Amino acid sequence: AQTVTQSQPEMSVQEAETVTLSCTYDTSESDYYLFWYKQPPSRQMILVIRQEAYKQQNATENRFSVNFQKAAKSFSLKISDSQLGDAAMYFCAYRSGHTGANSKLTFGKGITLSVRP
Amino acid sequence: DAGVTQSPTHLIKTRGQQVTLRCSPKSGHDTVSWYQQALGQGPQFIFQYYEEEERQRGNFPDRFSGHQFPNYSSELNVNALLLGDSALYLCASLSTSGRTAEETQYFGPGTRLLVL
Numbered sequence: 725a726q727t728v729t730q731s732q733p734e735m736s737v738q739e740a741e742t743v744t745l746s747c748t749y750d751t752s753e754s755d756y757y758l759f760w761y762k763q764p765p766s767r768q769m770i771l772v773i774r775q776e777a778y779k780q781q782n783a784t785e786n787r788f789s790v791n792f793q794k795a796a797k798s799f800s801l802k803i804s805d806s807q808l809g810d811a812a813m814y815f816c817a818y819r820s821g822h823t824g825a826n827s828k829l830t831f832g833k834g835i836t837l838s839v840r841p
Numbered sequence: 842d843a844g845v846t847q848s849p850t851h852l853i854k855t856r857g858q859q860v861t862l863r864c865s866p867k868s869g870h871d872t873v874s875w876y877q878q879a880l881g882q883g884p885q886f887i888f889q890y891y892e893e894e895e896r897q898r899g900n901f902p903d904r905f906s907g908h909q910f911p912n913y914s915s916e917l918n919v920n921a922l923l924l925g926d927s928a929l930y931l932c933a934s935l936s937t938s939g940r941t942a943e944e945t946q947y948f949g950p951g952t953r954l955l956v957l
Binding site for chain 2: 759
């Protein structure tokens with residue numbers, strides 16, 4: 725079974741600074757997807773960024789980027805130029821690469837990010 | 842383009858009662874998954890429906906059951922409610938068939954269930 729570990733329960737960052745959220749996972753599969761989701765107090769789970777395991781290049785989406793280390797099974801999220809609206813709970817999630825039949829997401833426990841003005 | 846919608850937003854029940862939660866997937870999506878999120882925790886996978894059948898199930902008792910309708914909408918039913926069933930229930934949809942198949946699940950806003 726796959727597991728996802730987020731060992732930092734809380735982090736804080738100054739507005740406009742950069743912060744890195746850590747995530748490690750365990751799997752015996754070679755084909756899979758990794759995700760970072762953001763969940764603000766409104767509860768809506770919003771996709772931040774996605775990484776396919778077969779791609780060596782790290783995914784980026786505007787101010788968000790990942791550091792994907794496949795051998796180390798590490799998948800960290802870097803948020804640059806932090807904004808007040810980035811304050812939320814962030815979840816790392818794993819999905820098997822087999823399309824459709826095994827598309828369940830396995831989530832970490834999440835990390836609460838606060839942004840100081 | 843409507844995203845994933847869920848109803849109701851909040852619900853209060855008492856122990857032993859039964860509850861039904863509803864989800865409409867994002868337009869073009871044919872697969873619906875349900876997750877339970879306890880306070881301060883990550884979501885836990887309950888089950889997934891595709892072509893009106895349960896395709897995959899997590900480690901939840903038979904008290905949790907579901908249904909998918911021909912229009913791809915879905916219901917989650919929980920019987921004999923326990924205090925521990927109090928949680929946020931999230932629905933997520935994706936497309937797993939044909940040329941629109943994709944890997945990303947999109948979530949609804951959730952239903953907050955409180956069992957007293």
